[in-house]
Amino acid sequence: MITRIELAVKPAFPDFEGRKIKNGAHDLGVKTIDKVYSFPVTYLQGELSEANSIKIAGHLLADNVTQDYLINRKFERDTDAKQWSVEITFNRGVTDMVAETTLKGIADLGITGITEAKTAKRYIFIGSLTEEQKSLITEKLLMNKVIEHVLQPGEALFAPHGDDRFNLVHVPLRQANADELLKISRDRDLFLNLEEMKTIQKHFQDIGREPTDVELEMLAQTWSEHCSHKSLTGKIEWEGKVIDNLLKNTIFKVTSELNKPWCVSVFKDNAGIIRFDDEYNICFKVETHNHPSAMEPYGGANTGIGGVIRDPMGTGLGAKPVINTDVFCFGPVDIKYEDLPKGVLHPKRVMQGVVSGVRDYGNRMGIPTSNGSIFFDERYIGNPLVYCGNVGLIPVDKCEKTIVPGDAIIVIGGRTGRDGIHGATASSGELHTESEDTWSGAVQIGNPIVEKKLVDTLMQARDLSLYRAITDCGAGGLSSAIGELAETTGAEIELDKVPLKYHGLSYMEIWISEAQERMVIFVAQDKVEQTLKLFAAEDVEATIIGKTTNDKKIRLFYKGTMVGELDMHFLHKGLPKTIRKAKWEKPVIKEAEFPQPANLGDYVHKILAAPNVCSKEWVIKQYDHEVQGGSALKPLVGAAGDGPGDASITRPRMSSFKAVILANGLNPNYGLIDPYHMATSAIDEALRNVIAVGGSLEQTAILDNFCWGNTDKPDRMGGLVRAANACYDAAKVFETPFISGKDSLNNEYQTENGESIAIPPTLLISAISVMTDARKAVSMDLKEAGNLIYCVGLTKYEMGGSHYFNILGKSSATVPQVDLDGAKKIFTAMSAATDKGLVRACHDCSEGGIGIALAEMAFAGALGAEINLSQLPKEPTTLRDDFALFSESNSRFIVEVQPGKQQQFEKALAGCPFAHIGVVNKDTTLVIRGENGKTLVKEDIYKLKESWQKTLGW
Amino acid sequence: MIPGVLVLRAAGSNCDDETKFAFEQAGARADLVHVNRLLNGEVKLENYQILAIPGGFTYGDDISAGKVLANQLKYKLAEKLHQFYNDKKLIIGICNGFQVLVKAGLLPVVDFTAQQTVTLTINDSGKYEDRWVYLKVNDSPCVFTRNSKATLHYPVAHTEGKFVPQDDQTLQYLIDNKLVVFQYISPDGKKPAFPWNPNGSVHDIAGICDPSGRILGLMPHPERNIDPTHSPFWTRNGLAAEGDGLALFKNAVQYFK
Structure with missing residues (x-):
């Protein structure tokens, strides 16, 4: 027996879902819809009396103040009008977490007999629609066919998944040509x-x-x-030599050469660990989830953040996740539907889905999302990038795992289903127009509450020392987790013991499924009982599935039959090293020549409104950045709490003012000119953001995340070699070791005519810095009228990849470079100045240059400013005013200093290029004068702010 | 006496640590207790003086915010909660905890059998909002706001925070009985529009108490403004001795002295 319960918003309340769909249809060009009504639907399988169905509907599902319900009937709306009703539900096997919670809620009401639940959404569209428009709305707005479908009349909602038939498959390989x-x-x-x-x-x-x-x-x-x-x-042929293991020769090498005593564990565990204080270390990992997010933005991003949170949880003996960070690259959100390649989701839909996915997982996990960035470029249309990072806090004595034979192998957390089959291998190939269909099995939907329960219980188990080793199930599922963790011992697994979401999985699917929210722990036999009891007490599933052995083989059994046996050595060391070729040629770019435009104020407005510069408040305010009580410098700062902060500062322990600074650097525009300078620029940007908020290079570590095209193609690999070399050079001088990293290659999209579009070479540098006292933090907003404004650092003719040239449609090969020794000197001096309390405000000069940095500081502080560029340290000294204003040279800061601290500040900066360039005013005008005193910019700060806020002010 | 605080956890609670910390800073002792341990009798509610239901997304807020935990209180713990209340002890629900209190039948009056009369529903913006807001503290019987500053600065962080009474009589009842403890106001003290009323709450209501003043529910997070570095403006205005939220917890402790 199936009971159907439909809810509706009472007429007095807004129907947000309906409104959203109506607006979305309008965006799609369907303008004949008067109204959309939405109705959440629940199907319950099992015996249910009428009284009990009323109890479930009225006391669990519906809010009696705002909602009505109907049992086994449908709501009717505007019956005289032309209308269309459609109902969408999840495909079989896709996580339906509301249904899972509903079952729990029904049990709490004391009602038994319900065996399964499923949710759906019904819509009524008022207005006339063609069949074509209906299918457009269905496919582009209401559902993603990868996880959902239109409910058909008479569809068997709770059809069995098939039984657990066992059929051992051998693959004839030995004789194959x-x-x-x-x-x-x-x-x-x-x-x-x-x-x-x-x-x-x-x-x-x-x-x-x-x-x-x-x-x-x-x-x-x-x-x-x-x-x-x-x-x-592997091996790479480069400039006549063979590089054996690029990472080992660059990223790993610099860390090992720097040999910092505060690096606790690097490049060997799920996240890199550095020292925090006497009792705790911190660990940090950033991952990508690009291909899943291209196919199903919400689920892809959702499981991207869910997955990276499990990295610190699976580091050492488990860290408590304390900060999230995320960086996205999308196609332009204003592109027309007709200009999109076939099979590609619209960038706006991708962005909204990704942001919601990260929001819903991060917020529900109770982890503050305090730092991030978004970059738009056409080449991300078919292949968006979703970087998710997590910082964890871990006791100093819980940073190492111990692997011994004979321990019980226990899987904890979520159940295994058919979701995410082939994720690891699929993510290693290129996307193409049919990806949506081919890889539907690779898409996963997360359930953050399962992971939240897991971490809450896990931390208790860790502190009771109940287990000896832990890792997460990520790409490759149990296969990868147990394969890696038991490499030195070997393991025997009984696959039929693994708890399943539903019947019908083969032993192979169980082993490689990438179902979310699962981890594996190794437990000494005498602690198994206590462990199982602890997890059960908080409703977290924990199941023994095997044990570690001592013969370095992995053996898999299904109902007593051995279905697989592999030698750990062959598994982990047998991979042949393929030689790849790499070459890089400097692109030929013509240097633009043009006269200086008349009103540079217009360009300040235009750059502020550019998608890569504009306010991301719409995204940021959807993330909880206050939870866990440690936020000390928020992502948005200033008089109205809406100015763009340079980096976030978080106290991971409420009892202390010691803090963690998180910052990032990313500029794919530079990568198209020269990946080497893109990489040094990204490192400089991440570090100067740390410095800008009052941090220092001391105890600052960085992470690399390369997202690249197909590196089997020599030109793509050549750029990567240059970027990796740059990472070595910059980290060496700044003395900031890499502690973790990840690469995602094959980020290309094949169009219908077979053309392969690669993303721009994209390197994300994430910096993590330990700050001794959060109370020394500096924010970027101007503070008081009468204070002095300084520019620190040298402004050069470096217009390549700049926003100014992009807006003008001009090209230049002069990509910003980093004078590493000079930069280090500036950073060190600036740290000393902020530490002594000499800096009232500080903003890093990056995208858009000095003009944009000043505008942001002024409107964030609700104060005016007057600047003269004539004293600016620049190279050449004859640099044209517009170039001085908008050049994106690295290693520069705009600083506000109180008059009484002028001398001390200048003394602290001795030996660095800097100049006093202006003053803070109490009016609301930003005035910038050029070389001969001529007014270049005179703009009202609130108008500037409006330009900055309107682009993504959704 | 030093009161004992039971900070109630369930799957998806996530402001439990900071709520515990805030009570400890205020001089109480506090334990984190999973609801399962109350349900199976391992932990006794009667051994505590204050029940705090913290923020979070209990059971994912999958059906509606706080609903499943509310039903657990309403259908499985009603008797013990009644006793706790009759013993003149204190109950506070913050954010998700407030949603739980109204849906369980603990606010605006303790009645586990009646229909719910007020609710917290989706923000007018239709999405999650993390913002700092100003609160006007009204004259009320509320124990937690005795001698409070007239205006407080707390953050909100929620999707379902729009306070809605089922009808005008209900609203009038709250007003007449001085149960509206907190109202959103704009920085200049005027009636707030978005974002100063961050969710569109009717009558700008941010928090209410029961007629005894011993049960308080509020959407903003006092536990997120207890340290000097919590304020979003400290880099502009300097470090205060303590955040605006700590006084609320101190009042709860003071009540037992």
Whole structure:
């Protein structure tokens, strides 16, 4: 028996969902809709009396102040009008967390007999619509076919998933020729190349049997780009030499050479760990979730943040997640639908989905999202980038795992389903027009409350020392988690013991499923009982699925039959090193020549309104940045709490003022000119943001996240080699070690005519810095009239990739470079000045240059300012006014200093390029004068603010 | 006496640590207790003087905010809560906790059997809002706001914070009985529009108490403004001795002295 309960908003209250759909349809060009009504629907399977169905509807599902309900009937609206009704529900096997909670709520009411629940959404559209418009609205607005479908009359909502039939599959490999090997790789979506397939063939020829399907899958997943980073750790031909392992020769090398005593654990665990105070360390990891977000923005981003939160949770013996950060790259949100390539979601929909996905997961986990950035470029249309990061706090004595034979292997948290099959391998290939269909199984939907319960209980288990090792199930699922954690011992797993969401999964699917919210712990046998009891007390599933062994083999069983046996050494060390070619040629870019435009104030407005500069308040305010009580410098600052802060400061322990500064640097515009300078610029930007808020280079670590095109293509790989070399050079001089990193390659999108569009080379640098006392923080908003304004750092003719030139449609090859030694001197001097309390406000000069930095400081502080560029330290000294105003040279700050501290401040900056360029005024005008005293800019700060806020003021 | 605070946790609670910390800073002792331990009798409510239901997304707010935890209180703990209330003890619900209190039948009056008369529903902006707001503290029987400053600065962070009474009589009842403890106001003291009324609450209501003044529910987060660095303006205005929120917790402790 199925009971259907439909809810409706009472007429006196707004129907937000209906309104959103109506506006969305309008955006799609459908303007004949008068109104949209939305109705949440719940289906319940099982015996249910009328009284009990009323109890469920009235006391659990509906809010009696704002909602009405109907049982087994549908609401009617505007019955005289032309209308269309459609109902959308989740595909089988997709996480339906509201349904799961509903079952719990029904049990709390004391009602038994309900076996399953499912939710749906029904809509009534008032107005006349063509069939074409109906399908447009359905596909572009109401659902994503990867996870949802239109409910059909008579559809079996609770059809069985199939039974657990067991059929052991061997794959004939030993006799296969090259073509057949490649066919096997392709047909099974293994993404293994011929050399790799031959290596596997040889292995099985040597041991004298055919591999099973699960063995092949485990090898493909462990050897995937996503898990092994084989491109960057393989061999690369570059400028006549062979680089054996690029990462080892650049990123890892600089960390090892710097040898900082405060680096606790780098590049070996799920996140890099550095010292925080005597009792705690902090760890930091940033991941990408690009391909899933391209296909299903909400679910992709949702599981992106959910996944990276589990990295600190799975670091050492488990860190408490304390800060989230996220950086997105999207296509332009104002692009017309007709200009989009086939099979691609509109960037606005991608952005709204991604932001909601990160919001709903981060907020529900109770982790503040305090830092981030968004970048728009056309080349991200088919392949958006979603970087998610998490900082964790971990006791100093819980940073190491111990792996010994004989421990129980326990899976904790969520159940395993068919979601996310082949995620690791799929993410290692290019996207194409049919990706939505082909990879539907790879998309996952998160359930943050399952993860929240998990972390709450896990922290108790950790503090009771109940387990000896932990890791998360991410890409590759149990296969990757147990394969890596038990590498030194070996393990035996009984796959039929793994708790499932539903029946019908094969042993292979169980092993490689990437279902969310799962972790694995290794527990000494004498602590198993206590462990299981602890998790049960807070409704977290914990199930013994196997044990560690001592023969360095992984053995998989299903209902007593061995279905797979692999040698750990072959699994982890057997991957052949492919040689990739790399070359880089300087692009030919013509240097633009043009006269200085008349009114530079217009350009200040235009740059402020540019999507990459404008206010991101619409996004930021949807994230909880106050939870956990440690926010000391918020993402938005100033007199009205809406100015763009340079970095966030968070106290991870409420009892102390010691804090963590988070900042990031990213500028793909520069990467198109020269990835080397993009990388040094990104590092400089991340670090100067740390310095701007009052931090220092002391105990500052950085993370690298490369998102690149297909590095099998030599030009893409060449750019990457240059960027990696730059990372080494810059980190070495700044003495800021890399502690963790990740790369996501193959970020290309194949259009219908076979053309491959690569994303711009994109390197995100995330900086984490330990600040001794948060009470020394400096914000970027101007504070008091009469204070002096300084520019610190040298302004050069570096217009390549600048916003000014982009807006003018001009080109330049003069990408901003970093004078590393000079930059370090400036950063060190600025830190000393803020530490002594000599700096009243400080803003980093980045996108848009001095003009934009000043405008932002003025409107954030609700104060005017008058500036003269004639004294500005610049190179050449004859630099034209507009270039001085908008050049994006690195390592510069605009600083506000109280008159009484002028001498001390100038003394602290001795030896650095700097100049007193103006004064803070109590009026609301920003005046900028040029070389000969001529007024270049005279603008009202509130008008400037309006330009800055309107672009994304959704 | 030093009161004991039971900070109630459930799946999805997430302001429990800072609520505990705020009570401890105010001089109380506080324990985090999972609702399962109250339900199975392992922990006894009667051993505490204050029940605090913190912010968060209990059970994901999947059906509506706070609903599932509210039903657990209403259907499984009503008797114990009644006793707790009759013993003249204190109950506070912040954000998700406020949503729980109105849906469980603890606000505006303790009645576990009647229909809910007020609710907290989706913000007028239709989305989650994390913002700092100004609150006017009204004359009320509320224990937590005794001798309070006239205006307070707290952050809000919620999707379902729009306070709605079911009808005009209900609103009038709240006003007549001085149960409207907090109202949103604009920085210049005038009637607030968005964002100063961040959710569109009827009568700008941010928090209410029951007629005894011993049960308080509010959407803004006092526990997020207890330290000098919590204020969004401290880099402009300097460091205060303590944040505006600490006094509320101190009042609760003082009540037992």
